[in-house]
Amino acid sequence: MYNRSYFIKTLVLIISLFIATISFAQVPNKTVKDLKGGRVENDTTPIYRLPWKVGMKVLLVQGWQSNLSHRGELAQDFKMKVNTPIYAARDGIVTQVKSDGKKAGLKEEYLSEGNNIVIMHCDSTFAGYWHLNYSGVFVSIGDTITQGQKIGLSGHTGYSAFPHLHFMVFKYDKERRRTIPIRFQTRKGPRYIRPGRRYRAV
Numbered sequence: 730m731y732n733r734s735y736f737i738k739t740l741v742l743i744i745s746l747f748i749a750t751i752s753f754a755q756v757p758n759k760t761v762k763d764l765k766g767g768r769v770e771n772d773t774t775p776i777y778r779l780p781w782k783v784g785m786k787v788l789l790v791q792g793w794q795s796n797l798s799h800r801g802e803l804a805q806d807f808k809m810k811v812n813t814p815i816y817a818a819r820d821g822i823v824t825q826v827k828s829d830g831k832k833a834g835l836k837e838e839y840l841s842e843g844n845n846i847v848i849m850h851c852d853s854t855f856a857g858y859w860h861l862n863y864s865g866v867f868v869s870i871g872d873t874i875t876q877g878q879k880i881g882l883s884g885h886t887g888y889s890a891f892p893h894l895h896f897m898v899f900k901y902d903k904e905r906r907r908t909i910p911i912r913f914q915t916r917k918g919p920r921y922i923r924p925g926r927r928y929r930a931v
């Protein structure tokens with residue numbers, strides 16, 4: 730009698746664990762599918778503003794973890810002409826600027842030539858705006874920035890194959906810089922944007 734009850738209890742435990750595993754597995758699968766589709770329900774992550782003029786349409790040429798130059802990076806490359814005004818995607822404080830770079834190309838020696846602005850947000854994440862034009866930085870370290878404020882001009886400096894804006898949001902994980910997935914406000918609402926599509930700033 731004791732053995733039989735023990736057997737049933739063990740069986741129930743195994744079945745419960747099996748069901749728990751299946752239902753748990755469904756949650757991340759659904760999230761990945763929704764992320765790919767650009768729609769996530771009950772998402773509480775911050776909403777970023779596309780960093781160019783309202784009404785202007787810009788092509789996302791390279792998205793997350795692309796093999797060309799975003800290997801392991803959740804960054805986005807927006808194709809735009811040199812000297813396109815760049816607007817802050819989110820409120821924050823400027824923590825880094827560089828505007829004296831002139832060279833560009835796909836050589837490692839150009840990595841440090843990229844003019845850039847880094848802005849820290851209230852949740853200790855940072856936004857990086859890269860490849861800005863020579864002297865194309867309108868802000869200084871310590872400045873308080875509001876979302877939508879004009880902060881600089883796009884360009885083609887540093888490790889760059891063509892004029893574009895490299896935009897990424899990252900945080901520090903044990904002093905290592907780690908890029909994070911972000912969503913933008915689009916005409917259809919907040920979306921995780923996809924390469925090969927044009928997006929209008931709203």
Ligand SMILES: [Zn+2]
Nearest residue numbers: 804805806895
């Ligand atoms: Zn890039």
